[in-house]
Amino acid sequence: METQRQTSHLSPQASETIDLTKLKTIFRGNWIWMVLILAVINSIAYLTVRYTKNLYESSSEVKLDIKKEATEFGIKSAMEDQSVNLISGEIELIESRLFLSRVLDSSHLNVSYFSVGRVLNDELFNNTPFVVRYVAANESVFNVPIYFEELNEHEFSVHVGDNGKETPGRYNDHLTLSGVDLVFERNPNFAKGDEIGYFFVLNSREYLLDYLLRNLTAEPLNLNANTVRIAFKDNNPFKAHAILNKIDSIYLNYSNEQKNLANKQKIDWVSHELVNIERKMEDYEDYFENFTLQNKTNDLDADLKITVAAINKLDSQRYEISQRIVDAATLMDGLRSDNLFVSLSQRNSLPPSVSKNLEQLENLFLDQEKLKLSYNEVTFAYRQRQKEIETLKEKAYHQLDELKTVWTKRLQEINKKKLRLEHEFVNIPDKSTQFSKNLRFYKLYEQFYLSLMQSKSEFEIAQAGSIPDFKILSPATMPHTPISPNRMMVTAVGFVASIILILFFVGVLYLLNNKITTLQDIERIHNIPVLGVVPSSRHSNGQDLHVKDHPKSMVSEAFRTLRTNLDYFNAHGKKKVIAISSTVSGEGKSFIALNLGGVMALSKKKVILLDLDMRKPKVNLPVKIDDNSKGVSTILIRKNTWQECLASTALSNFDYIPSGPHPPNPSELLLNGEFEDLVNDLKQHYDYIILDTPPVGLVTDGIMAMKRADISIYIFRADYSKKDFITNLNRIVTINKFSNITTLLNALPSTGEQSYGYGYYEEPTRRPWLKKIFSSS
CATH class of the missing domain: 1.10.287 (Helix Hairpins)
Structure with a gap:
């Protein structure tokens, strides 16, 4: 229970608000992706608008009204009460294939002409470079583009599809193409534009019917007034207007004809049934007469x-x-x-x-x-x-x-x-x-006969009394503005969608980002002080002696501050052993150890740095090592003395002992008394001993070294270390009961609010303007 209370006391407090610094870091690190999302989505919107054909709609209004004057005779009409179903019935009639077949019969839509543009193909209507008349023995070339190329005023060539064989021809002469007899007539009044070619399509009847059904719309406007709106859509405004005009004119005649035909068919059917019933009734009457004569009675x-x-x-x-x-x-x-x-x-x-x-x-x-x-x-x-x-x-x-x-x-x-x-x-x-x-x-x-007689009279009176009165309230309009695509809407949707996708992208990154980004993240740890912050620098490669190469930089000033802060932990001057550790590799532990030792050496202190990570020896350090076969591992087995393993650095008071060859038992070497004797012996010759330990989140060697140290510095790296590493530190402190541990945040971006007052030490450099925008506070 005590351990649980300590762990709870040391655990970081969750932030209930949005971490603006973390959000800013995400923006700064992923601004290229956000710009790319913005560009891609808006490019898609632009291409949609650019490569989508304009769609035009022509509309008209028709009023439907049937006067039932037969009711003046006091006879109930046998026709359906169209006060409820009139509009729906007329809409079904307008959209029926039977009615649209009448429209096709009176229209010239069998051949469609197109111009080949550089971007899109446009349909030519009533203004074509040539006119095609044909007689088809089969429909093998129907609904397939037939490309046309004019050679001169008298000759041309055509081919079916993209890879068809070229067939030459002359105007006004018969040309046979795949079983279709064609005659081309040239239009001398046609003015050629910027199109690069032409083709035409012989449309089948089924295709044309589907085309009319697909683009025709009939919908009620006012149920009480019996008004219907009829609209037709097409990519060519003139074609949409012409087809709708044809539909309106044919509808008036066709509807009246169909209604009269329906009444006539009803009367004819009733008359035919009456004749049949009369014959059957006569047969029954003859039967009754013969039955009475033969049986003398009808009661058996x-x-x-x-x-x-x-x-x-x-x-x-x-x-x-x-x-x-x-x-x-x-x-x-x-x-x-x-x-x-x-x-x-x-x-x-x-x-x-x-x-x-x-x-x-x-x-x-x-x-x-x-x-x-x-x-x-x-x-x-x-x-x-x-x-x-x-x-x-x-x-x-x-x-x-x-x-x-x-x-x-x-x-x-x-x-x-x-x-x-x-x-x-x-x-x-x-x-x-x-x-x-x-x-x-x-x-x-007999009853059915009387009923049909009455119905026939009603049908005849209804037919005589029904006067169709269809009025076109508004003729077909000539569309000037396309109904789609709505360029403003598509552009706005593209922009809004890109913003939403960017926000979603940032939100996902924000939720997935479980890394330490600010000093506040580690300041929330109770009872563990923060030693300081080391900002990031473009001059540092993580393994150089930065305090010597760039003494006026922000990083060097940060290490001076760390040296000063360490004096508060060593008020009596007795704490000489400093252990540098972290959770995993890559958090800058060795860089901190090297430069902290360097800044102490610059203050006229004699410092030695021990590389205790015997599993992974350091390479590319600014230290001249004469013999890699000597180091901490050989010292702990008494093969060499520490004096034999010393390596000099660029600073006179700063020495270095490498890790040496990789031993099979590095943990046991740190547990034996040789390591403690080595530390005690070094205390006699140096003012500070810095231990560069292995990552404590991976192996236990670092814990053993931290127990021998007077002060332990636990490194977290901004935008690299995970917040779970804080929990790992709490666990280490609780289990090992460390009281001499402090934390340090490494590689914190040195911009805006996170510069912590070091900005005036950095040499002025020019940065790309985009980075300035996304890194400014």
């Missing part, structure tokens, strides 16, 4: 009742005899299996002689069972009794068989008699049934 119920009673009686007899036959068969089966049992009902249905023999046989079976108790089956008495049973059983079996045969013949006779009665039943009542059925149908036809 008495004969029907007698016949039904006789049939019922025969059915009862059939059932009784059938039951007797079944009983005889059952008794015969019992005789064969020596399991005879005669029920009372069976005994009553048998003749007395047969019944007596069966009763006697039952008694013999009982006596035989009693003999079995006193005699053996091979005795004379038992065999005598068995012989009597066999004789009587055979006699009874033959009697039952004869009875069964007699009853079977009797049953057949009854069945024949019943069939005869049923035949009479069918003949007698069928006449009455047929008469009733015919009478019922006659009455139904």
